Amino acid sequence: MAGPKSTTPDSFRADDTTLRQFVGYHMKRAFNVVQADLTQTLKPFDLRMLTYTALVLIVDNPGLSQSQLADAMDVERPNLVVIVDELEQRGLILRDRVPTDRRIYALSATLAGCQLCARAVEAVAGHERILLAGLDTETKDGMIAALQVIQTSKGGKI
């Protein structure tokens, strides 16, 4: 990662541009790193971040509807359809009609889905441990708590 030997001012690392930064800048850069790592980690399982997140949520919350899943994932319902389609076609989840309200699909994981999920979760946890090795537990927990507070402030936006 040596800087280019150009005649322009010495290479601008992101850290040098300390003036007038905004949280979105740091969040995006950090998220890029996390997502790139996640993409690599999930590749052997043929999962992306979205399909992985959906699968974990379905395994952990059997019976939830697509609307509820879309809400939990912060994704628009139309965009969730293709994600659920993919998981269903691979035999990882089931779409069951709810007799008392036939508009709703109750989502649940198959045995294959649970097994794939378990392996993927383990892999992700392992990679995350490496990725966050530079943070002590207190700092990490503080960051996650702060991220959750920001999430929550969604409704209170101007």
Next chain:
Amino acid sequence: MAGPKSTTPDSFRADDTTLRQFVGYHMKRAFNVVQADLTQTLKPFDLRMLTYTALVLIVDNPGLSQSQLADAMDVERPNLVVIVDELEQRGLILRDRVPTDRRIYALSATLAGCQLCARAVEAVAGHERILLAGLDTETKDGMIAALQVIQTSKGGKI
């Protein structure tokens, strides 16, 4: 934001699915909120997050090259071209050839670019203050520091 009155299990808020979450999940949700707010804030200036970030970095670091800017923004060079194009066509920045290395463009902001940047930066700062009102200074700084550590661990990925 009342949950749907369905016969399926009570609405799953994201906060209920505490099992087996991963940082990417929290980072994405929080980033969604920040970016949505940023998009709204920048709309009056006809800027997006990417064009705003590029403009601020050029204003604060006059003379940097497109490669350096792409590196600072964590964007691939080909994708930066259209961003710089847009700013140049709007008369906000200049692309100047460097005599000592004619491969490079030295980027700098015009007066109009500096003025628009100043107004946009102020608006963003104001919105950010509201968005992060739920966090005390210590928590906020801790989060940003943690995000920067994650950024840095990019090179050390497995």
Next chain:
DNA sequence: TATTGTTATACTCTATAACTATA
């Protein structure tokens, strides 16, 4: 040979409107 900027391209993610079937 390597680097800067560029074009072309494809893929993913996101956002909106409109439809159906059920309630």
Next chain:
DNA sequence: TATAGTTATAGAGTATAACAATA
């Protein structure tokens, strides 16, 4: 009328290969 799921579609953002000009 309202909601769940769906379709279609358009727009961002992202990633890769290949090229011309320059070093």
